[in-house]
Amino acid sequence: MRGLTFYLVDVFAEEKYAGNQLAVVCNASGLSSAQMQRIASEMHFSETAFILSDEKRNGGYDVRIFTPAREMPFAGHPALGTAYVIRRIVADRAISKVVLNLKVGQIPVTFEKDGKSQETLWMKQKPPKFGKIFDVAEISRMLNLNVDEINRKYPVQEVSTGVPFIIVPLKTLDAVRRASMDKDKHLELAKDAQAEVLIFCPETYKKENNLNVRVFVDLYGIPEDPATGSANGCLAGYLSSHHYFGGDLVSVRVEQGYEIGRPSLLHLKAENREGEIQVYVGGKVVLIAKGELV
Secondary structure: OOOOEEEEEEEOOOOOOOOEEEEEEOOOOOOOHHHHHHHHHHHOOOEEEEEOOOOOEOOEEEEEEEOOOOEEOOOHHHHHHHHHHHHHHHOOOOOOEEEEEEOOEEEEEEEEEOOOOOEEEEEEEOOOEEEEEOOHHHHHHHOOOOHHHEOOOOOOEEEEOOOEEEEEEEOOHHHHHHOOOOHHHHHHHHOOOOOEEEEEEOOOOOOOOOEEEEEEEHHHOEEEEOOOHHHHHHHHHHHHHOOOOOOOOEEEEEEEOHHHOOOEEEEEEEEEEOOEEEEEEEEOEEEEEEEEOO
């Protein structure tokens, strides 16, 4: 482990010390899976990413992602944060796309500047797969909410773009704030669906945003995540499939992490193209620190 360089970045952050924290370890091919898991546990962020080599393979960079508890086949904010480190540190800053070789397959990340020269990173996720629809009463008990606080115009449904999440539409920001996960009921539910939980509503803290989101990821050792690219990719597919905004075209700003002091902003795009929903999740990345494993 000694001598390996790592970087700390905040992902889906509009400024430093917001968004979702990520540690990215470079040149990690010499580490075993057990060593990577121990480092991720020590960092104790939602995820830690490991770039195995500075060299490309099949047009992309081999990357592994670990939570404090287990390895992940895919995760959104590590994909963006790792692509940022690769472009800034490993590769040529002039490139406009970085491809990550993850357990779930290749994930492309592109870089887009706006009129103010601020850079947003975009990842194209795998097309969403739609799974089980859940009983509203069962979900309300798990979230310690009343049944009528769930918006029954839309289903409570499992969706996956690589990692499954149960998408729960709520009516109000007050309900989102008060929701709390009953871990025993979640574990009981997980016997049928190994899925984490995303709740959302159309009321927001900031008027320029379209949705407020919270994500509970107890099964991966994270009680609540401040910004979750994988879950929001599932949400984008859900919004498109169920015409939440009146049609299959989705282009929205999502706020997350306000309830745990890590305000985050995610951009979601989705559209049904020839029978397949295309999902994109974007946000900004801020470099925080550089260090060395000793």
